[in-house]
Amino acid sequence: MAGCGSGHGGQRSWTSARDLARRAGERASVAVRELPSEEASGAVLGTDVRALTGLPAFDAAAMDGFAVSGPGPWSPVGVGLAGAPVACAGLAPGEAVEIATGARVPKGTEAVLPYELAERSGGRVTGPAETGRHVRWAGEEITPGETVLTRGAIVGPAVLGLAAALGHETLPVLLPRVAVIVTGEEVTTSGLSGEGYVRDAIGPMLPGLVAWAGGRVEGIRHMGDDRDALVTAITGARADVVVVCGSSSKGPADHLRAALAEVGAEVLVDGVACRPGHPQVLARSGDTLFVGLPGNPGAALVAALTLLVPLLSAMSGRPDPSREPVPAPVVGEVTAHPRDTRLVAVRLEGERALPVGHDRPANLRGAALADAYAVIPPGWRGGEAELVRLP
Numbered sequence: 228m229a230g231c232g233s234g235h236g237g238q239r240s241w242t243s244a245r246d247l248a249r250r251a252g253e254r255a256s257v258a259v260r261e262l263p264s265e266e267a268s269g270a271v272l273g274t275d276v277r278a279l280t281g282l283p284a285f286d287a288a289a290m291d292g293f294a295v296s297g298p299g300p301w302s303p304v305g306v307g308l309a310g311a312p313v314a315c316a317g318l319a320p321g322e323a324v325e326i327a328t329g330a331r332v333p334k335g336t337e338a339v340l341p342y343e344l345a346e347r348s349g350g351r352v353t354g355p356a357e358t359g360r361h362v363r364w365a366g367e368e369i370t371p372g373e374t375v376l377t378r379g380a381i382v383g384p385a386v387l388g389l390a391a392a393l394g395h396e397t398l399p400v401l402l403p404r405v406a407v408i409v410t411g412e413e414v415t416t417s418g419l420s421g422e423g424y425v426r427d428a429i430g431p432m433l434p435g436l437v438a439w440a441g442g443r444v445e446g447i448r449h450m451g452d453d454r455d456a457l458v459t460a461i462t463g464a465r466a467d468v469v470v471v472c473g474s475s476s477k478g479p480a481d482h483l484r485a486a487l488a489e490v491g492a493e494v495l496v497d498g499v500a501c502r503p504g505h506p507q508v509l510a511r512s513g514d515t516l517f518v519g520l521p522g523n524p525g526a527a528l529v530a531a532l533t534l535l536v537p538l539l540s541a542m543s544g545r546p547d548p549s550r551e552p553v554p555a556p557v558v559g560e561v562t563a564h565p566r567d568t569r570l571v572a573v574r575l576e577g578e579r580a581l582p583v584g585h586d587r588p589a590n591l592r593g594a595a596l597a598d599a600y601a602v603i604p605p606g607w608r609g610g611e612a613e614l615v616r617l618p
């Protein structure tokens with residue numbers, strides 16, 4: 228494998244580009260955002276979360292039966308249902324209220340006697356009630372103000388449910404905002420490709436990829452190949468990360484580098500010694516990071532896995548989901564490139580990685596069939612290869 232940082236022709240090695248993107252993400256400052264809980268789903272908590280109420284919030288029956296006070300037998304004095312007013316102001320010793328699971332128990336309740344243990348005779352109830360049993364006492368699980376979720380936790384389904392149970396309408400999350408700019412006069416957003424026009428294949432893949440890495444695409448803008456318009460677009464994007472698709476190469480209509488220079492951005496990665504995806508770019512201006520993805524869609528995906536996914540996952544305080552710690556034996560016809568790291572689309576079968584073919588830079592056919600890319604460094608002579616997971 229190429230040494231850290233080394234590549235050729237000014238390009239970084241693939242490994243060092245990916246590591247650098249991760250470090251840039253770790254150093255970036257991302258504001259914690261208070262988002263409506265449903266929008267926070269899948270994000271990482273940016274601060275600890277406290278209970279706004281106790282859990283349970285009131286003394287409630289944990290079983291269907293009788294709320295009782297004192298030793299039995301008990302005389303039923305009412306019926307308590309969940310969501311209804313409490314059955315009576317208070318129970319005196321020897322009294323009971325027939326009660327449903329989840330209903331508030333009256334003051335003075337010492338236990339709930341489940342129906343299964345209760346016997347009724349002569350209008351009275353008897354049974355082995357144990358003091359304190361089958362009542363969910365207020366605050367016994369969580370006291371008001373207690374810290375229940377800690378910074379760094381992922382807002383999964385159970386976290387959303389718990390947060391709602393504790394009264395939260397919003398949650399504080401680290402969810403980097405990503406603005407996408409798709410360039411190219413020839414790129415269209417509907418209908419069929421043909422006669423010099425191509426349907427955008429990069430815009431549609433980015434929201435899922437970005438969400439997988441811990442960010443959120445907040446807008447996708449399509450524009451032609453105009454330098455001034457690109458400068459205006461990248462300076463006007465209100466985002467933590469601006470992704471520019473296309474315009475990354477050296478052609479007369481490729482304005483990304485000039486636009487980055489014009490806004491005074493510091494270029495951190497200018498080309499990566501990998502195939503596909505070599506013209507990718509990572510730059511920074513103030514708190515905003517810029518990622519340039521090549522226009523060829525297959526190359527854009529590899530570049531996104533090289534720079535964007537490590538960057539965003541670090542910015543959102545989570546591990547890089549594409550990193551696969553265990554290498555796999557690559558089975559099939561794969562040869563190394565003399566200078567560049569090749570990323571070869573593979574399907575995983577048991578422990579083996581099988582190349583799927585069709586992974587040309589200009590389309591996503593191979594990637595759509597694949598589970599991962601096998602990382603084939605220059606000088607690789609077969610055997611095992613590192614894997615980069617696909618979402």
Ligand SMILES: Nc1nc2c(c(=O)[nH]1)N[C@H]1C(S)=C(S)[C@@H](COP(=O)(O)OP(=O)(O)OC[C@H]3O[C@@H](n4cnc5c(N)ncnc54)[C@H](O)[C@@H]3O)O[C@H]1N2
Nearest residue numbers: 411414425426427428429473474475476481521522523526
């Ligand atoms: N003289 C050189 N020419 C090129 C080089 C090079 O090193 N020297 N590198 C080639 C490689 S590799 C790539 S990748 C491309 C990168 O080009 P750009 O990032 O500037 O992108 P464009 O030129 O705008 O487009 C390239 C290609 O991709 C199609 N495209 C663009 N955007 C989309 C999209 N959103 N969805 C689908 N297809 C898209 C576009 O029509 C072009 O066919 O540069 C090579 N040239």
Ligand code: MOO
Nearest residue numbers: 503504523526588
């Ligand atoms: O980025 Mo290009 O081949 O490497 O499509």
